Amino acid sequence: MKQIDEVKQILEDLNGIEYGWMDIEKNIYLNQDKGFKKKYILQNPEETLSNKVGTCFDLVELERTYFKNLDVKYNSYFMIYYESKRIYTHTFIVFEADEKFYWLEYSWDKNRGIHEYMSLYDLLTDVRSKFIKFHNIKFMDYDYLCVYKYKKPKFHIGLKELYKHCENGENVII
Numbered sequence: 001m002k003q004i005d006e007v008k009q010i011l012e013d014l015n016g017i018e019y020g021w022m023d024i025e026k027n028i029y030l031n032q033d034k035g036f037k038k039k040y041i042l043q044n045p046e047e048t049l050s051n052k053v054g055t056c057f058d059l060v061e062l063e064r065t066y067f068k069n070l071d072v073k074y075n076s077y078f079m080i081y082y083e084s085k086r087i088y089t090h091t092f093i094v095f096e097a098d099e100k101f102y103w104l105e106y107s108w109d110k111n112r113g114i115h116e117y118m119s120l121y122d123l124l125t126d127v128r129s130k131f132i133k134f135h136n137i138k139f140m141d142y143d144y145l146c147v148y149k150y151k152k153p154k155f156h157i158g159l160k161e162l163y164k165h166c167e168n169g170e171n172v173i174i
Helices: 002-014 045-051 056-068 120-134 159-167
Strands: 018-023 028-030 073-082 087-097 100-105 113-117 145-150 170-172
Touching (some): 056 087, 087 120, 087 159, 120 145, 145 159
Antiparallel strands (some): 018 028, 073 087, 087 100
16 A cells, blocks of 8 residues: 555646647647647656646656656556557556556546556556547547557657657557
């Protein structure tokens, strides 16, 4: 239970960070997707804290720095769905404690919190279900949905480089 309390503190530390992103010139964009694909760069944790904005990508890297200081086994995951005209993505942290799996979520307001599961499979299928609902995907072909467990990327890389980094991680079948 001590581990769960420590992770709850992470959520408190993230309070006040809004959805937004930074570009290569360090301009900040709040709740705006225009230009995101071409201009976005991955912030380092210090920038996310000082700018008080981040995407799921930025928040996972900030969360990763907090987890490094805890005695908790954790991994980062990248979920991506390749539709003919769009790509939908989400990144998140999964940690283990007391023989259970937990999904730490901050960037999705409606799912913000710590979610407990008996298995990694249960966790990933639940995140997938919420991912489909969040992106309002009507008819999903599961062959085009991939989940990757990935390691820490370099900071200040663009979106395409970040996708490539995550896709080079371990493919997880659900």
